[in-house]
Amino acid sequence: MSAVQTLKLDARQRAMLDEMGVKVWWPMPEVVEAAAVPAVEAKAVVAEPLAAERPTAVAPAPALAARPAPAPLSHGAAVLVDAPRRLYAEAGAAPVQGGWLVVADMPPEADGRHGEPFAGDAGKLLDNMLRALKLHDGSTPVHLMRTHRGVAAGQPGSPRPMAEAFQAQAAALAPALVLAMGPLAAQSLMQSVDPLGRLRGRAVPLASIEGVAVVATYHPAYLLRNPADKARAWADLCLAAEQQTTPN
Known part of the structure; x- marks a missing residue:
């Protein structure tokens, strides 16, 4: 087996190795039960951010009339x-x-x-x-x-x-x-x-x-x-x- 080949272990095999004292350092397999988000919907989420996250335009503050400092x-x-x-x-x-x-x-x-x-x-x-x-x-x-x-x-x-x-x-x-x-x-x-x-x-x-x-x-x-x-x-x-x- 190649050194870089990823072991395909299911949950039962991992439990058996754990009982034998063998630590498995390979990455955990992806959870296949999770439903994949369709690419089209993900794209829609990225393209349409929530309204609360949209930057709001800030109206410029009205310019204040400059007041000359009183002369000493x-x-x-x-x-x-x-x-x-x-x-x-x-x-x-x-x-x-x-x-x-x-x-x-x-x-x-x-x-x-x-x-x-x-x-x-x-x-x-x-x-x-x-x-x-x-x-x-x-x-x-x-x-x-x-x-x-x-x-x-x-x-x-x-x-x-x-x-x-x-x-x-x-x-x-x-x-x-x-x-x-x-x-x-x-x-x-x-x-x-x-x-x-x-x-x-x-x-x-x-x-x-x-x-x-x-x-x-x-x-x-x-x-x-x-x-x-x-x-x-x-x-x-x-x-x-x-x-x-x-x-x-």
Whole structure:
């Protein structure tokens, strides 16, 4: 018998070999009792799948209208300034012309109001900087204008857009020089998008108030985080003091 010839064993022969301990490893014979499926019907089954198995067409979802992302307030809002406030003077003292006009980046608190200018560590540092220039004795007028971004309320005494308010308010004070503290104040007054590091260290005349010089320097809050730049800030203050003229 050929080695590859398949043994044709019926069930009785397989049972006898099993009783003798002979294991048969040839494949089991096909069950002849099962009714063969006609080829025509099998073809029909393949050609006609069940309805549940048929892929259903999915209608495309309607396109949603693109909504533009809201612009951050720091980029889209106008630059605002508060009315100037005289420092180192008695409460209710009238503004005096001449001296220093300090324009500093000071955003309002969460409730929309401003605190005292010398509140907190940044305010104390600002006070120390002005005292180092001997501006605290009141002999030289010092006014502070706070600038920040936001939306003008249009109410009396509320912040106004810097583009329309600064010239009139600064002209009324007629300062001898303007000190811009912080990137927002410096860029707005110098009409530049350069970083503060490139704007500081020089005096730039302002056409809006008859050529009065503006000197840019770091904000006290920045100096608290970067004390290594305090020497540069002091050099800026000395440069500003050189631009000062005798008060009117």
